[in-house]
Amino acid sequence: MARFLITALAFALLSGPLASDPAALTVPGEQRPPLTRIDPDALRGFRQDRITHITFHHEGFAGTDAALFARASKARMRQSASQRVLNINAYHAGDAGLGMIAYHYVVGPDGSIVKGRPVHLKPATSSTAPGSSQLADFDGHFAVMALGDFGHEHLTDAARLSMVRVMSQAQRLYRVPTVHIQPHKAHATTACPGKHILAEAEALARMVQSYSLQSELAARGCGQITPDGIFGKASQAALDRLRGSAGGGLTRTTTVEAALMHMLNDPGVTCR
Structure with missing residues (x-):
């Protein structure tokens, strides 16, 4: 013991x-x-x-x-x-x-x-x-x-x-x-x-990705989003805003995963 x-x-x-x-x-x-x-x-x-x-x-x-x-x-x-x-x-x-x-x-x-x-x-x-x-x-x-x-x-x-x-x-x-x-x-x-x-393993991973992206977009002033893992219209609008932001460093063809990793690697990326 x-x-x-x-x-x-x-x-x-x-x-x-x-x-x-x-x-x-x-x-x-x-x-x-x-x-x-x-x-x-x-x-x-x-x-x-x-x-x-x-x-x-x-x-x-x-x-x-x-x-x-x-x-x-x-x-x-x-x-x-x-x-x-x-x-x-x-x-x-x-x-x-x-x-x-x-x-x-x-x-x-x-x-x-x-x-x-x-x-x-x-x-x-x-x-x-x-x-x-x-x-x-x-x-x-x-x-x-x-x-x-x-x-x-x-x-x-x-x-x-x-x-x-x-x-x-x-x-x-x-x-x-x-x-x-x-x-x-x-x-x-x-x-x-x-x-x-x-x-539902693949769906779970996608939900995590969406929740992470929603959380980052909300924290960086890209929209009023409550993270839930379901990437709907409000989340898409926030991502589009980040893609179009001069300070975002992204293009309109940047993928969801690339946008997430870009934000995670650069805390200075915001929509403000």
Whole structure:
């Protein structure tokens, strides 16, 4: 049991980032349950110095067993998202041997957003690399997990929007190209994040792109936009305004992705 105490090594791993670590990320409204059960030995070697990819995952507790899903999901739904994160953290630190909860953020069915693993520690996994018996390496990844088993259920609208919000925060902070926003299954031999999320994986990435672009356009004075991940007429008008702005540095043929990356790489680009 001593390994679950916060030792000097554990404190160093979980405390403030080093100069070479990725910038810390905070999502407005996030919950922060006390993740005191960790295995510092298992966390050795997990430090990462940059974020290049965003991956999305699911809890996935029932496999193909529909009866198990029905029983287990009822028990889980009686718990708050923070309590479920504490339970996952205890399992990942203990029986799973992953050091602590494997994911940087977790979202609940009600839209709750819960902070997990520090972003300067790469995600942990028990899945193997495609075509290999070696564990998949998620160095450079920012991992978001949806509570539930999406081999059996679908994302709620609230959970979907929270996933998009979290991934957009990461995309904008770390300047991650939309093509690098992918499901766990794209990098490992696994069914994660479940068939129902996999069916909308490309749409989720596009929603993140739209949310990020909407957020940047609003922040740079290009229009009155409430980010929602749905790129409608108001968003298009704001983008057109940026394209036509002398200070925007864009042309009317600049693609949505190029416009987003241009803004992320140049904080001085505005419509003002």
